[in-house]
Amino acid sequence: MTSRPDRSTALAHLHAEIVRRNPAEHEFHQAAREVLDSLGPALAARSEYRDPGLVERLIEPERQIIFRVPWQDDQGCVHVNRGFRIEYNSALGPYKGGLRFHPSVNLGIIKFLGFEQVFKNALTGLGIGGGKGGSDFDPQGRSDAEVMRFCQSFMTELYRHIGEYTDVPAGDIGVGSREIGYLFGQYRRITNRWEGGVLTGKRAGWGGSLIRPEATGYGNVLFAEAMLHERGEDLEGQTAVVSGSGNVALYTIQKLIALGANPVTCSDSSGYVVDEKGIDLELLCQIKEVERGRVSTYAERRGSSARFVPGGRVWEVPADLALPSATQNELDEDAAATLIRNGVKAVSEGANMPTTPKAVQLLQQAGVAFGPGKAANAGGVAVSALEMTQNASRTTWKADQVENELARIMTDIHNTCAETAERYGSPGDYVTGANIAGFERVADAVLAQGVI
Ligand code: NDP
Numbered sequence: 001m002t003s004r005p006d007r008s009t010a011l012a013h014l015h016a017e018i019v020r021r022n023p024a025e026h027e028f029h030q031a032a033r034e035v036l037d038s039l040g041p042a043l044a045a046r047s048e049y050r051d052p053g054l055v056e057r058l059i060e061p062e063r064q065i066i067f068r069v070p071w072q073d074d075q076g077c078v079h080v081n082r083g084f085r086i087e088y089n090s091a092l093g094p095y096k097g098g099l100r101f102h103p104s105v106n107l108g109i110i111k112f113l114g115f116e117q118v119f120k121n122a123l124t125g126l127g128i129g130g131g132k133g134g135s136d137f138d139p140q141g142r143s144d145a146e147v148m149r150f151c152q153s154f155m156t157e158l159y160r161h162i163g164e165y166t167d168v169p170a171g172d173i174g175v176g177s178r179e180i181g182y183l184f185g186q187y188r189r190i191t192n193r194w195e196g197g198v199l200t201g202k203r204a205g206w207g208g209s210l211i212r213p214e215a216t217g218y219g220n221v222l223f224a225e226a227m228l229h230e231r232g233e234d235l236e237g238q239t240a241v242v243s244g245s246g247n248v249a250l251y252t253i254q255k256l257i258a259l260g261a262n263p264v265t266c267s268d269s270s271g272y273v274v275d276e277k278g279i280d281l282e283l284l285c286q287i288k289e290v291e292r293g294r295v296s297t298y299a300e301r302r303g304s305s306a307r308f309v310p311g312g313r314v315w316e317v318p319a320d321l322a323l324p325s326a327t328q329n330e331l332d333e334d335a336a337a338t339l340i341r342n343g344v345k346a347v348s349e350g351a352n353m354p355t356t357p358k359a360v361q362l363l364q365q366a367g368v369a370f371g372p373g374k375a376a377n378a379g380g381v382a383v384s385a386l387e388m389t390q391n392a393s394r395t396t397w398k399a400d401q402v403e404n405e406l407a408r409i410m411t412d413i414h415n416t417c418a419e420t421a422e423r424y425g426s427p428g429d430y431v432t433g434a435n436i437a438g439f440e441r442v443a444d445a446v447l448a449q450g451v452i
Helices: 004-021 026-045 054-059 107-123 144-161 177-191 212-230 247-258 281-290 295-302 333-341 357-365 379-393 399-423 430-448
Strands: 063-072 078-089 095-101 130-135 167-170 239-242 265-268 271-275 306-310 321-323 346-348 369-371
Touching (some): 004 026, 004 054, 026 054, 026 107, 026 357, 054 430, 063 144, 078 107, 078 144, 095 107, 095 177, 095 379, 107 430, 130 144, 130 167, 144 177, 212 247, 212 321, 212 369, 212 379, 239 247, 247 281, 265 295, 271 295, 295 306, 333 357, 369 430
Parallel strands (some): 095 167, 239 265, 321 346
Antiparallel strands (some): 063 078, 271 306
16 A cells, blocks of 8 residues: 555645646646645545546546637627637536636636536536636627627537537636527537537526526525534624625625625626625626626715725625635635634635635634635536436426525535545545545546546
8 A cells, every 4th residue: 555655745746747747827737736635535545546547537638629719890800719628527427617708718727627627516416527618708898799709600619529418518707698699509500409408508498597697606605604504603694795796796695685694895807896785786787787887887876885996805895704706816815814804704615716725724724614616616517407407308497496406406515525524534624525525426437437
């Protein structure tokens, strides 16, 4: 049997290889390191996990697709963007994971998201593998017609790689139901197939699941509530800071209000809003979803209870709970120290990898309950999988059926993470619990299916 120092040396060597073979992919290095750092106890406990090449096969994506996306703007100018689809691991089911359209997108970001997705999808207990995609296209400030032409060009290449039994994309930053509609239309046109299960996040009425738009935010609030229950507390009366003002943030705010908490912030890339009376969700949705405006407009219209802080970060506002719901690495060491000083009890990640490794360490050392994204925000992909089930059986579930199922899945994920952490000697450490529980499920399937 290999000794403990040898195992950690082997994992450190593997990480060095990841950095060498994937240069400049910093977010991918970060996501891989976090998982590798958690795996020691699982490898020590089960000899089959020390199978040479197992972890290496989980690290290396099954397929990486990069393509050109040319499109014309409203003035007739031609733009050329880059499209990505990383088909990471299909041991548990078809590749599944969203598409991100944002100017910051590059190969390293899509690989980190795809890698996280593999373990997240495993945690749901459903039959979905992991993948992720997107483009460096910036939809902000573009007309509907420009977004449509971009989506059509993107799908003109992507269609040959996806399918309901192969790879099933969905939304992420910059990709909501409008973009999914244009993408689905072009797929249907090219393939001449009405294949509902090829994309999720479709609108209700033509194959979309009720509660899919709400699922990530709702699920994260349920995960935060479960962590609080473990400590004999409840959401009722707790003040919460939420970052972002997109899909995840809006439904996080909605669920917090429904469960008696008081969300007081939202943000976008220009700054944040703090509202002493609590966020007025109707006003925020009008500005963000109907007008596609900025959060500064919220402060202008809301009156004296709200102010806009240009360039600031929501973490400076004192709160019991923090729910980062915008983007990766938005909550750093300084922000964590401020949250701790202000008495935060729980941090639950709606976004993917929003908390830097140092910040996670600080929060955990201070005894703050910390819910990692691959567990806490898994509600979105879980309901996407329920959308696939509805498409396959040509049925539409009622909203309360989907919501009950989402609540059951989030409870299961919470309990699985807690029990796994306990089993491996790290009670209350949801990061270790999520990484090992996700790893166990995928690793068992990969081992059973041979060296492929
Ligand atoms: P949206 O595009 O709907 O909203 C993103 C929000 O985050 C916007 O307010 C945006 O502000 C802000 N934001 C994005 N990038 C940056 C940046 N670089 N700096 C500052 N603010 C930024 O995306 P979603 O709500 O769908 O996604 C939010 C997060 O949740 C992402 O990390 C995503 O991967 C994760 N997630 C999403 C799921 C889903 O179902 N949609 C599922 C699981 C995780 P601005 O408009 O100024 O750019």
